[in-house]
Each structure stands twice: as C-alpha cells, then as structure tokens.
Amino acid sequence: MFTELNSILNATPDSFTQGEFILVSDRQSDASFLIHHFLSFYLRARCKVCFLGLVQSFSHYSAISQRLGVSLTQAREKGQLIFLEGLKESLSILIPQETTTGSQAMDFLRDPTVGLQRLYEFVRSSVSSDGGGEEGVEEWGPPVLLVDDVSVLLSLGVSAGAVLDFSHYCRATVCSQLQGNIVMLVRCHGEEAEDDGSDEGSEWLLKGLTHQCSLTLHVQGLPTGYCRDIHGQVEVCWRRRRGDGQHTQKKLFQYKVHDKGASFFAPGTSSAVL
Amino acid sequence: MAAPVSSVGKPSAERPPFSSTSFQKKTRSKLISIPGTRPSVQNGQLLVSTGVTSLDYLLGGGLAVGTVLLIEEDRFDSYSRMILKYFLAEGVVCRHELFVASAQDNPDDILQELPAPILDDVAIHKPVEQPRLSCEPQDNLDAMKIAWRYQNLPKVQSALASSSRFGHYYDVSKTMEPEIRQAAKCHRFYLPEHPTQSSTTHSRMIESYSALLKSLQEVIHREGFDLSTPMSMSRNILRVGLHSLGSALWNDDLSCHDDPMHSHALTTFLYGLRALLRSSLSVAVVTVPSHLIQDQALMGNITRLCDNAIALESFKGSERETNPLYKDYHGLLHVRQVPHLNCLASQLPDHKDLAFKLKRKQFSIEVCCQRLRAYSNKEQHYLNM
Numbered sequence: 001m002f003t004e005l006n007s008i009l010n011a012t013p014d015s016f017t018q019g020e021f022i023l024v025s026d027r028q029s030d031a032s033f034l035i036h037h038f039l040s041f042y043l044r045a046r047c048k049v050c051f052l053g054l055v056q057s058f059s060h061y062s063a064i065s066q067r068l069g070v071s072l073t074q075a076r077e078k079g080q081l082i083f084l085e086g087l088k089e090s091l092s093i094l095i096p097q098e099t100t101t102g103s104q105a106m107d108f109l110r111d112p113t114v115g116l117q118r119l120y121e122f123v124r125s126s127v128s129s130d131g132g133g134e135e136g137v138e139e140w141g142p143p144v145l146l147v148d149d150v151s152v153l154l155s156l157g158v159s160a161g162a163v164l165d166f167s168h169y170c171r172a173t174v175c176s177q178l179q180g181n182i183v184m185l186v187r188c189h190g191e192e193a194e195d196d197g198s199d200e201g202s203e204w205l206l207k208g209l210t211h212q213c214s215l216t217l218h219v220q221g222l223p224t225g226y227c228r229d230i231h232g233q234v235e236v237c238w239r240r241r242r243g244d245g246q247h248t249q250k251k252l253f254q255y256k257v258h259d260k261g262a263s264f265f266a267p268g269t270s271s272a273v274l
Numbered sequence: 275m276a277a278p279v280s281s282v283g284k285p286s287a288e289r290p291p292f293s294s295t296s297f298q299k300k301t302r303s304k305l306i307s308i309p310g311t312r313p314s315v316q317n318g319q320l321l322v323s324t325g326v327t328s329l330d331y332l333l334g335g336g337l338a339v340g341t342v343l344l345i346e347e348d349r350f351d352s353y354s355r356m357i358l359k360y361f362l363a364e365g366v367v368c369r370h371e372l373f374v375a376s377a378q379d380n381p382d383d384i385l386q387e388l389p390a391p392i393l394d395d396v397a398i399h400k401p402v403e404q405p406r407l408s409c410e411p412q413d414n415l416d417a418m419k420i421a422w423r424y425q426n427l428p429k430v431q432s433a434l435a436s437s438s439r440f441g442h443y444y445d446v447s448k449t450m451e452p453e454i455r456q457a458a459k460c461h462r463f464y465l466p467e468h469p470t471q472s473s474t475t476h477s478r479m480i481e482s483y484s485a486l487l488k489s490l491q492e493v494i495h496r497e498g499f500d501l502s503t504p505m506s507m508s509r510n511i512l513r514v515g516l517h518s519l520g521s522a523l524w525n526d527d528l529s530c531h532d533d534p535m536h537s538h539a540l541t542t543f544l545y546g547l548r549a550l551l552r553s554s555l556s557v558a559v560v561t562v563p564s565h566l567i568q569d570q571a572l573m574g575n576i577t578r579l580c581d582n583a584i585a586l587e588s589f590k591g592s593e594r595e596t597n598p599l600y601k602d603y604h605g606l607l608h609v610r611q612v613p614h615l616n617c618l619a620s621q622l623p624d625h626k627d628l629a630f631k632l633k634r635k636q637f638s639i640e641v642c643c644q645r646l647r648a649y650s651n652k653e654q655h656y657l658n659m
Contacts, residue, residue, distance in 0.1 A: 030614075063616035064617065087552055111477075155579060156538060157478040157537075157538035189570075257619045261618070262618070
C-alpha cells in the first residue's frame with residue numbers, strides 16, 4: 001500500500017470509510033498500480049477480500065504484493081482472500097472439453113448476451129460469511145470486492161448495460177447490505193469526445209460507473225506529453241452524498257511508480273523538477 | 275504466469291570444461307536452464323530474444339516468456355513479416371520449437387524464407403561422418419599433411435548444443451540452410467487444411483480462431499510445454515508465430531466492415547491465447563493488419579489484450595519515400611505498449627520517435643530526430659542500440 005495515497009484518501013488500514021464504491025479509471029495509461037495498492041491495503045485491514053483477477057495470472061499479483069509486504073498465498077490459504085483467476089477458468093470454456101471443472105463464474109464467455117449473473121453469484125457467495133459453523137475460522141472484517149478490470153468484459157462481448165447491472169447488484173450486496181467496499185478498474189482509450197454515442201463503449205460504461213460510485217481516481221498521462229520522471233497525473237474526486245445534496249471535492253496529483261510503491265506529489269513539485 | 279525465473283533457473287553461462295573430481299555439489303533445487311533465454315535484469319523474468327537485437331532493447335531486454343508481442347503490420351506486410359521471420363529464425367538457432375499459423379501462405383513457405391544466421395559462433399549440428407578408410411578416394415582438400423595419423427578419426431562437432439549468445443544477427447540476402455532449419459521442430463497450422471466444423475462454437479470466437487486455439491493447446495500439452503506438468507530434465511520454449519490475425523482470410527470481418535459482426539472474435543481469441551501462454555513456457559508474436567481496422571477503440575482493446583505492442587509504418591509507396599528527411603530509413607516504429615509483469619513499474623523506452631531500417635545484416639531501430647532537422651541536413655542522432 002502506498003502511504004502517500006493513504007494520507008490523500010484519509011484512510012488507514014485501521015480506519016477507513018465503509019460502504020464505499022471506489023472507481024479507478026485510466027485513459028491512455030495504466031492505473032493497475034492502484035489496484036495493487038487497494039489489494040494490499042484491504043488485506044492489511046483484515047477485510048475479507050474477493051478479487052476478480054480477469055486479466056493477469058495469480059502469480060503476477062502475488063509477486064507484486066510480495067514487494068508491498070503482503071502474501072497472497074497465505075491470505076488465500078487462511079481464507080481471507082478469494083481469488084478468481086479469470087484466465088485459467090476461461091480456458092476450459094473457450095476450448096470445450098469433456099469435463100468442465102471449476103466454478104461457472106466465467107460462463108459469460110459461452111454466450112455474452114446472457115449477462116454476468118453467474119459472476120455475480122460467485123461474488124455473492126464469496127463475500128457472504130459462512131455462518132460460523134466451523135471452529136477456528138478467523139473472523140474477518142467487512143467484505144471487499146476488487147475487480148481488475150471491468151473493461152475486459154466489454155472486449156469479450158458483454159454489453160456495457162450488463163456490466164452496469166452487475167456493478168449495481170454488487171453494490172447493493174457488498175456496499176449497502178454488508179457495509180463493505182468495492183474497487184473497480186475501468187480502462188478507456190482515446191479522447192473523451194471521440195465516442196460517437198454508440199450504446200456499447202467504454203465511455204458509456206465509465207459514465208455509468210462514475211454515477212454509481214462515491215470516490216473516483218482517474219489516471220491520465222501528463223497533458224504536456226510523455227515524461228520519464230513523472231508517469232502521469234491522478235485526479236481524485238470525492239462524490240460524497242450528504243443531506244444537503246451532492247458534495248464534490250476534487251484534487252489533482254502527479255505520480256511516479258517505482259519498484260516498491262508509488263509517490264504522489266502536487267503538480268510541479270516532482271523531485272526531478274525541484 | 276509469465277514464467278518467473280525462480281522456477282526455471284538462470285542459464286548457465288559458464289560450464290566447467292571437465293570435472294576434475296568426482297565430487298558433485300548437491301544442489302537443493304533443480305535448476306533447469308533453457309538455451310536461448312536469460313533472466314531480465316529488472317524483475318527476474320525469463321526473456322527470449324525476438325531475433326532483432328534493437329527490438330529486444332526496446333522491449334526491456336527481450337520478450338518475456340508467457341507474453342504476446344503484437345505487431346501492427348505495415349501497409350504491404352513486408353517488414354512485419356520480416357520481424358516474424360527473424361523471430362522464428364531465432365527459435366531455430368536457439369533450438370526452440372516453433373508453431374507457425376497462417377491463413378494466407380503455407381507455413382512451410384514462411385519457414386523456407388527464414389533468413390540465414392551469421393555463423394560466427396552458431397554451431398551447426400552436422401551428422402557425425404563415417405570414418406573414411408584410407409583406400410577410399412578422399413577429397414584432396416581435406417587430406418591432412420602433418421597430422422595424417424588422425425585423418426581417419428571420425429569428425430565430431432564438439433561445439434555447444436546451442437549458441438550461448440542471446441540474440442543473433444541474420445543475413446537477409448540468404449535463406450537459412452535446410453539442414454539448420456530441419457533441426458528444429460516445427461508445428462504448423464494452415465487454415466485451409468482445417469475444414470470448418472459444423473458444430474457451433476461455444477463462445478464468441480469464430481471457428482477458425484477456435485480451431486487455432488485448440489490446436490495450440492494440443493501442441494502445448496503434447497510436447498510438454500505446460501507449466502503444470504512435472505519438471506523433467508529438459509524444458510524448452512515454444513515460439514508461436516501467428517500471421518495476420520484479423521484479416522479476411524481468417525474468416526474475420528474486422529478488416530472488412532465498419533461495424534463487424536464478429537467484433538469480439540479476435541479479442542476473445544487473444545484472451546484465450548493469453549491464458550494459454552501464461553500457463554506454459556511459450557512466447558507468441560502476432561501480426562495484425564491494423565491499417566485495415568477502422569475502429570480505434572477496437573484496436574485499443576486488441577492492444578491491451580497483448581502484452582507488448584509495436585506498430586510499423588513503412589514509407590514505401592507514401593510521399594515520405596522520396597522525402598529527403600527520411601532517406602535513411604525504411605519506416606517509423608511506434609512502441610504502443612510495454613508490459614509490467616510481476617512488478618509495478620514498466621520500462622518504457624526513453625524516446626518516442628523511432629525509425630527502422632532493414633539492412634542486409636541487421637534490422638536497426640534508431641531514434642529519428644527528423645523534426646529537429648531544421649538546422650542541418652547532415653547531422654543525425656544515432657542512439658547506439
């Protein structure tokens with residue numbers, strides 16, 4: 001977890017806002033480093049984490065989390081982490097075999113028009129507690145759902161509407177019912193105005209998810225161009241709902257990703273410049 | 275997983291010439307070295323060479339095992355095809371296995387066009403010749419004049435089984451000799467030879483991609499490239515070359531229509547390909563005719579489902595061919611994406627304006643500072659790659 005980001009978001013593993021839907025988005029850059037931050041953050045906060053790793057293998061996340069000080073294999077063994085390895089599960093569906101093993105969470109690959117119901121059921125069964133029947137089962141904190149990333153579902157043929165339905169169902173279960181948190185990564189490309197208004201598109205998905213969420217972190221490249229020392233800028237936007245209506249607060253930071261973390265600083269105060 | 279080095283082991287660069295004692299150091303872990311690979315200095319990833327040393331540098335030292343390199347084809351598919359051939363030729367020289375798939379040309383034709391390696395230190399495995407009897411007519415040139423007592427001993431190539439160098443140079447004016455090429459095991463997938471199955475596919479992929487994915491998985495399982503199979507003494511890398519995916523010859527209409535019917539066929543296939551590669555010791559190079567695909571968002575999706583991505587833009591046939599600014603280059607090269615696997619930070623190249631030139635013995639990629647050429651026509655900035 002990145003300590004500077006914790007102070008920006010005013011969150012520590014011991015105290016963080018519950019019931020939050022955090023949307024991480026990027027445009028022509030890579031915001032996956034924030035997913036690693038949230039993964040290690042919530043594991044350290046002793047939450048029960050359900051991670052939908054749709055684009056990379058388990059060992060990729062495990063290797064990076066190791067550098068951030070958290071062991072994913074241990075967390076999985078203890079039952080704190082439930083990891084859906086999308087790539088591995090998809091092979092048995094994409095290349096039809098006689099015996100179908102594994103969870104049916106990736107069933108949408110068979111016919112994407114059906115929607116993400118099975119995936120939602122997988123999430124629901126993962127985050128709801130087992131009912132305390134076993135002895136010696138550790139009690140974990142509120143459940144957290146992490147999705148990396150949601151845009152690949154669009155590439156695999158799922159409509160943006162189905163993805164929005166899925167996120168709405170997850171939000172109802174995880175955030176409202178169980179007072180847990182959700183973090184989703186959405187990736188866009190191209191300029192914002194380029195979308196020609198077609199129904200399915202990452203722009204529409206981004207707008208829909210932005211409306212549903214309570215905190216967005218939008219990662220972009222620098223507007224002045226490519227720079228080796230500053231990897232881009234992050235715009236943090238709080239969309240807290242208060243009694244007197246929407247209260248939106250925005251902050252802009254520049255960031256640089258290193259081997260073991262990322263540093264965030266106010267624009268223009270990079271160590272390369274000062 | 276893109277194979278981390280800890281499970282495979284570093285290639286042993288130095289080997290003791292002979293063991294002087296019978297004492298063998300017991301190693302706790304079975305380190306298996308695969309020829310033609312080396313660990314990355316950044317994150318310990320196992321890397322193979324693409325066959326083009328300047329491209330290896332751009333990609334952070336080489337292609338990580340378990341990843342896909344996407345090459346956006348130039349307009350006439352000349353230079354992208356050349357890089358694909360370099361990739362396969364490097365596989366032959368490193369004694370890797372090859373899997374070539376194409377819908378347009380027979381894979382055998384592609385394999386026959388592989389460039390010849392420049393053979394300073396590449397060992398060629400010649401079959402051991404029979405010892406000649408002294409009464410047989412001998413080649414006068416081979417007759418030894420001084421050490422004639424050793425004339426009749428069998429000739430043995432005592433060179434290494436494969437070159438210990440990482441990345442070789444090729445002479446594009448010659449094709450690889452058949453005996454070198456046939457030493458490497460090649461698996462082929464030629465689409466016209468696979469009749470379309472009448473059964474409906476189980477996903478958004480079209481039949482041609484399904485058949486290709488299935489064939490690739492069969493090869494991986496059969497030849498033991500799967501990471502889940504128990505480690506045997508010798509492991510090898512499978513180099514997969516997929517030519518011109520997304521073109522109409524693969525029965526895909528991505529490059530034909532603005533609003534294609536099979537808009538998710540190629541992306542679903544690439545997802546399945548990533549799944550296969552992450553769980554095996556293989557590396558893939560895929561070429562896509564991106565200049566025919568109108569939808570930029572779709573190209574963005576395709577790029578993101580591959581790990582490395584470069585785009586070639588050749589000057590041939592365009593007005594830049596006669597432009598004196600570009601007279602030293604054959605085209606521009608854009609690095610679209612460089613992955614960061616098993617680590618947080620990626621190694622983007624320092625410069626974004628890159629141009630390539632196909633010389634006889636080298637495919638060179640240089641920084642192209644043409645925009646700064648307002649002042650002098652003669653100065654050029656070469657980055658020694």
